[in-house]
Amino acid sequence: MNIPSNKHYWTEKEEKNVLDALARGQLSGDGYYTERVSALIEENFGAGKALMTTSGTHALEMAAMLIGLEPGDEVIMPSFTFSSTANAVLLNEGKPVFVEIKPEDLNVDPNDIERKITEKTKAIIPVHYAGVGCDMDRIMAIALKHNLRVIEDAAQGVNAKYRGRYLGTIADFGCYSFHGTKNYSCGEGGALLVNQEDTQIIKKAEVIRQKGTDRWLFLRGDVNKYNWIDTGSSYSPSDLLMAVLLAQLENMQEITEKRKAVYKVYRHAFEPYERQGILKIMQIPRECEPNYHIFWVIFNTQEMRDFVLKELNRQGVAASFHYLPLHSSPMGKKMGYKPCDLPVTEKAAKCLLRLPLYPGMTEAELHYAIQSLAAVIGAL
Numbered sequence: 001m002n003i004p005s006n007k008h009y010w011t012e013k014e015e016k017n018v019l020d021a022l023a024r025g026q027l028s029g030d031g032y033y034t035e036r037v038s039a040l041i042e043e044n045f046g047a048g049k050a051l052m053t054t055s056g057t058h059a060l061e062m063a064a065m066l067i068g069l070e071p072g073d074e075v076i077m078p079s080f081t082f083s084s085t086a087n088a089v090l091l092n093e094g095k096p097v098f099v100e101i102k103p104e105d106l107n108v109d110p111n112d113i114e115r116k117i118t119e120k121t122k123a124i125i126p127v128h129y130a131g132v133g134c135d136m137d138r139i140m141a142i143a144l145k146h147n148l149r150v151i152e153d154a155a156q157g158v159n160a161k162y163r164g165r166y167l168g169t170i171a172d173f174g175c176y177s178f179h180g181t182k183n184y185s186c187g188e189g190g191a192l193l194v195n196q197e198d199t200q201i202i203k204k205a206e207v208i209r210q211k212g213t214d215r216w217l218f219l220r221g222d223v224n225k226y227n228w229i230d231t232g233s234s235y236s237p238s239d240l241l242m243a244v245l246l247a248q249l250e251n252m253q254e255i256t257e258k259r260k261a262v263y264k265v266y267r268h269a270f271e272p273y274e275r276q277g278i279l280k281i282m283q284i285p286r287e288c289e290p291n292y293h294i295f296w297v298i299f300n301t302q303e304m305r306d307f308v309l310k311e312l313n314r315q316g317v318a319a320s321f322h323y324l325p326l327h328s329s330p331m332g333k334k335m336g337y338k339p340c341d342l343p344v345t346e347k348a349a350k351c352l353l354r355l356p357l358y359p360g361m362t363e364a365e366l367h368y369a370i371q372s373l374a375a376v377i378g379a380l
């Protein structure tokens, strides 16, 4: 049996919407479906303003542009994340400052954020790893105390909550991803959430998104032609993709429930191994309601993890690992970091195992994955 790490989950709605979008004939950005998706995100999640983007990466880039970094300004973020979080800052002449994560949920450690604040610190980018919220109360309090902007990298955190509030809506900006590997997906896509009343910021975001023009005023019918007014790029997605995404978001609860069912089976299956002291299972803080994006465990040693990973893969179960931490990557080394700078992050990267998790996973597939795991761990 072959079990992929991830698999899309379509209903009939995606196909129906795509055909409808084709029939409408307007496939460029900001059409019928784009408007419906952003309205759904604003209403459902309580976001200030949701601007749909071509990717989560682009949402992060827009947020980094909007906080007005000066060359050399420092932005604190975990090293345990995807390169996009750091690139957004580098592309805007800022300097990423990597901090440590907490071993129990692999989310950024607020104590290390405080330790690494300097006079040049401008912002914090917490990453909600695996769809589990960071300690936002502490992070927002630190930001308030030091007058810092906060951008939530909620690429994995769509439809998950922290103290009853949706991830991505808590800080100044939130960034979502709808990439093929994420819970709710249209292949490539994202959203920038602007959670501020400041109409100037929203206007600036619209201009950046529309190639530096006031095209959004034109689309609203306020002006009869649009002008180039500032620096910008092209971040609005095709309406065809938004047609797919609307169907996904309308099926959000069903997708989440199905993921949760798989997650619970894994948790139950791994508990005996945790009691034996071989590994630790991911923890979900009481104040967090996750979206079951990832199920992960951390083995005691890299040898164990590598053995289990290799054997599961050999049996067709696409277990995987990540991230290669940014601070110990070739780019991180160029920036002057050494692997030993962030030991918790290093350990996580070396000992973490992710299990296949997708909504359409059949009982037979799940059973096979767990049986394979039992056999492999038995051979440790």
Ligand SMILES: *Cc1c(COP(=O)(O)O)cnc(C)c1O
Pocket: 055, 056, 057, 058, 081, 082, 084, 085, 127, 153, 155, 156, 176, 177, 178, 179, 188, 189, 190
């Ligand atoms: C997926 C992801 C991104 C990038 O999103 P894309 O839509 O693939 O550009 C950024 N940050 C994190 C933490 C992610 O998981």
